[in-house]
Amino acid sequence: MNAVTQRWIEVGPLADIPPQGARVVRTPAGCIAVFRTATDEVFALNDRCPHKGGPLSEGIVHGASVTCPLHSWVFDLNSGAAQGADVGQVATYPAHVRDGVVYLGLAP
Numbered sequence: 001m002n003a004v005t006q007r008w009i010e011v012g013p014l015a016d017i018p019p020q021g022a023r024v025v026r027t028p029a030g031c032i033a034v035f036r037t038a039t040d041e042v043f044a045l046n047d048r049c050p051h052k053g054g055p056l057s058e059g060i061v062h063g064a065s066v067t068c069p070l071h072s073w074v075f076d077l078n079s080g081a082a083q084g085a086d087v088g089q090v091a092t093y094p095a096h097v098r099d100g101v102v103y104l105g106l107a108p
Contacts, residue, residue, distance in 0.1 A: 005107075006094060006105040006106070006107070007105070007106050007107070008103045008104065008105050008106075009025075009027070009103065009104050009106060010101060010102075010103055011023065011025055011034050011095075011101075011102040011103065011104050012101065012102060013100055013101055013102070014036065014040065014042070014097050014100055014101065014102050015100070017034060017035075017036040017042075017102065018036065019036055019037070019038050019040070020036070020037065020038050020060075020061040020062070021035070021036060021061060022034060022035045022036070022056070022057040022058075022059075022061065022066075023057070024047055024055075024057045025044075025104055027104075027106060028106075029093075029106060029107075030046060030047070030048075031046075031047040031048070031057075032044050032045070032046060032047060032093055032104065033045050033046070033047040033055075033056050033057035033066075034095055034102060034104060035057075035061055035066060035077055036061075037061060037063070037064060037077070038061075038063075040097070041064070042095045042096065042097055042102055043064070043077035043078065043092070043095060044092065044093035044094070044095040044104050044105075045066070045075065045077065045080055045090045045091065045092055045093070046080075046090045046091040046092075048090075049068040049070065049071075049073060049075075049088075049090070050082075050088040050089065050090060051068065051070070051071055051073050051086070051088060052068075052070050052071055053070075054068040054069055054070030054071065054073075055069065056068055056075065056090065061077075064076065064077045064078055065077060065083065073086045073088065074086070075088075075090050077092075078092070079092065080092040093105055093106065
């Protein structure tokens with residue numbers, strides 16, 4: 001989906017999301033976890049692990065990945081794909097930072 005047809009919502013200041021942490025945003029699409037990496041990149045994924053429904057927002061962020069807190073499945077923050085031997089996919093959403101504020105893209 002391109003930026004023209006995207007609806008952007010303000011999440012809040014980047015400083016409100018701890019480095020290597022996440023914040024949950026409740027949307028009409030469900031709960032979305034917005035992650036901040038150690039290098040201040042932001043990514044957004046569905047907050048529910050497809051394996052056992054664990055809250056990915058409570059997982060460990062390392063590099064551009066997050067590890068589910070329930071059973072240690074690892075997901076790529078760029079693609080939402082499970083890594084290693086695990087098979088699964090989590091929906092991703094566009095996110096960016098402008099003037100220190102995080103924005104999340106949702107389909108209209």
